[in-house]
Amino acid sequence: MQLSKHNILTPIRGDRRWLIANLLSGQADVLEPELGEQLSRGEVVQAEELAAKGYLVDPAEELRRYRAAYLDFVESRETDEVQLFYVPSYACNFACSYCFQDEYAPPPGDQGEEVLGAFFRYVDDNFADRRKYVTLFGGEPLLPSPAYRRIVDAIIDGTRDRGLDLAIVTNAYNLASYVPTLTRGLIREIQITLDGPQKIHDGRRYLKGGGETFGRVVEGVDAALGANLAVNLRTVLDKENVRAFGELAHFAIDRGWTKHPKFKTQIGRNYELHHCQADRGKLHSRLSLFEELHALVEADPAILEFHQPAFSVAKFLFEHGELPSPLFDSCPACKTEWAFDYTGSIYPCTATVGKQGEALGTFWPEVKLDRSLVEPWEERDVVVMESCASCPQQLACGGGCGAVAKNNAGHVHSPDCRPVAELLSLGTSLYGKDALAG
Numbered sequence: 375m376q377l378s379k380h381n382i383l384t385p386i387r388g389d390r391r392w393l394i395a396n397l398l399s400g401q402a403d404v405l406e407p408e409l410g411e412q413l414s415r416g417e418v419v420q421a422e423e424l425a426a427k428g429y430l431v432d433p434a435e436e437l438r439r440y441r442a443a444y445l446d447f448v449e450s451r452e453t454d455e456v457q458l459f460y461v462p463s464y465a466c467n468f469a470c471s472y473c474f475q476d477e478y479a480p481p482p483g484d485q486g487e488e489v490l491g492a493f494f495r496y497v498d499d500n501f502a503d504r505r506k507y508v509t510l511f512g513g514e515p516l517l518p519s520p521a522y523r524r525i526v527d528a529i530i531d532g533t534r535d536r537g538l539d540l541a542i543v544t545n546a547y548n549l550a551s552y553v554p555t556l557t558r559g560l561i562r563e564i565q566i567t568l569d570g571p572q573k574i575h576d577g578r579r580y581l582k583g584g585g586e587t588f589g590r591v592v593e594g595v596d597a598a599l600g601a602n603l604a605v606n607l608r609t610v611l612d613k614e615n616v617r618a619f620g621e622l623a624h625f626a627i628d629r630g631w632t633k634h635p636k637f638k639t640q641i642g643r644n645y646e647l648h649h650c651q652a653d654r655g656k657l658h659s660r661l662s663l664f665e666e667l668h669a670l671v672e673a674d675p676a677i678l679e680f681h682q683p684a685f686s687v688a689k690f691l692f693e694h695g696e697l698p699s700p701l702f703d704s705c706p707a708c709k710t711e712w713a714f715d716y717t718g719s720i721y722p723c724t725a726t727v728g729k730q731g732e733a734l735g736t737f738w739p740e741v742k743l744d745r746s747l748v749e750p751w752e753e754r755d756v757v758v759m760e761s762c763a764s765c766p767q768q769l770a771c772g773g774g775c776g777a778v779a780k781n782n783a784g785h786v787h788s789p790d791c792r793p794v795a796e797l798l799s800l801g802t803s804l805y806g807k808d809a810l811a812g
């Protein structure tokens with residue numbers, strides 16, 4: 375018997391004990407300090423319990439289980455829902471300090487409705503037997519002019535006629551005025567970015583030419599929730615605003631948002647994906663951001679009413695009492711995610727949409743997809759990527775983001791590593807208090 379290739383071992387933050395988690399066997403345990411240290415040194419401790427839980431294995435038998443789990447993963451992904459992004463324009467009324475799209479071209483003439491019609495025909499022809507939904511994305515898709523309103527109307531009709539849900543990603547400046555229109559659609563959720571309390575938000579997300587936006591965004595959230603539309607409030611965090619996250623949480627709690635059944639939150643990390651940030655020094659690494667969040671929540675646990683950071687699989691583990699299924703691939707691009715824009719181009723996903731050199735083909739004026747460009751995205755997973763195949767945390771990480779990997783290494787089949795063990799350590803100390811006390 376040998377130690378499993380899939381044991382993730384980490385000392386628990388603020389505790390002398392260790393956590394062991396194995397996504398292939400689906401087991402996780404708190405270990406006494408001595409045993410944790412022994413296993414972390416690679417010492418094979420022959421113990422029945424370790425073998426029963428798949429921490430100690432016959433390598434050939436483990437490989438069989440790995441292959442079977444991989445086949446299950448690929449099969450179940452084939453029936454997963456596909457998310458189809460549509461960008462009617464990259465124009466935006468905001469000039470956010472960190473916007474990655476600020477270098478993209480402005481919209482062309484007035485073929486908007488023709489191209490949108492071609493998008494729906496492409497969806498009908500190519501995703502007929504898949505579960506799917508559409509996400510309206512930008513730029514800012516909810517601009518006030520009649521031309522933008524006509525496109526939003528047409529997207530609402532096109533999705534509703536097909537029985538498809540529609541999600542919207544918006545800065546929410548004009549959301550309140552769009553709410554009556556949106557209630558005609560099958561709206562799955564509206565994703566809105568709010569980067570902090572008023573002063574912080576307005577210092578980062580201002581109108582082109584200057585001007586505050588916080589009040590209008592808050593009004594938009596109120597209007598959407600008031601119409602019972604689901605809101606996913608996103609906060610993009612970096613060193614400039616992370617310390618104000620608690621203040622934002624209390625603002626949302628006091629306004630009654632967190633009590634609304636259709637209100638949820640997510641955090642995004644501001645990172646250097648597309649082009650130089652004006653000030654890279656203000657960016658957090660994935661780990662340092664979660665270190666900050668951990669400290670904030672320890673000092674003010676009420677923040678958890680607003681947002682519960684995932685800390686890799688830690689939140690899932692302590693919420694469900696079990697680990698999630700093995701994640702052989704965390705990048706949905708060209709598998710369960712595609713992006714389309716008003717120029718008629720097709721892209722792998724939102725992180726690549728509109729970016730020069732990333733288009734895979736066109737759906738307008740003619741349909742053509744370059745399979746040689748699609749295949750590297752389709753094939754990308756932890757089995758294909760050499761460094762991932764030997765990584766103990768592969769089934770929690772899934773290889774990270776293909777766009778970030780390509781940006782860093784020049785090709786899609788390279789890893790975008792996640793600090794899984796460190797995040798699990800932080801998350802266990804936060805969410806595993808009962809398990810640690812028991």
Ligand code: SF4
Binds near residue numbers: 774
């Ligand atoms: S490339 Fe990155 S952003 Fe795009 S789908 Fe993959 S993980 Fe998501």
Ligand code: SF4
Binds near residue numbers: 790
């Ligand atoms: S991306 Fe890095 S951390 Fe993730 S599985 Fe691959 S090698 Fe491991």
